[in-house]
Amino acid sequence: MPEQSAAQVGSAIEALEAARRQSGASQTEWARQLGISQGHYSKVLRGKTRLSRSLSLRARALINEPDRSAFESELLRAARSAPQFRQLLQLLLDMHFYGFRP
Template sequence: MTVVIHEIERVRLAARISQTEISQILGVTQGHYSKVINGKADLSRKLEERMRSWIGAQDAGAETSTSRRIKQLAVSIRQQCMELMHLAGL
């Protein structure tokens, strides 16, 4: 397991953030996040970069619970819009 995976799990657990929440922040499904963390799926370069960025923001104290929730909602809205466009055939 790579250092970034150990680190993101350490920070996630310390912040009491669920896998669902962190996966939304990172732009992946909870299932995929779980597979990556457990070594059942490869860690892509893009996902590793997003993980490092999030860890850096946490370590710097730049992300408050309010800003984290705003990001979560933005990701959720984006996912819902993409699903709506898919269903509408756009």
């Protein structure tokens, strides 16, 4: 499974923290729901600790955000032998996850 880029990790952390603030939950409550300590959660937010793949998946589930990389990987794996189809899938995925951009 491909590693997440720094931008993807930063975006995931920002989305996680925005969802926490919107919910009104404390860092301690949010961390408990993620199965980690508040201190670990704080370190992830500050970039002092790497956002692991498993924590990223739990965070996405907590905020109901789809795991783009897993979804994308499955579709692209099926389309490896057809480059034009792969380009179409990439465009559709970008439109779905990031909104339409002409």
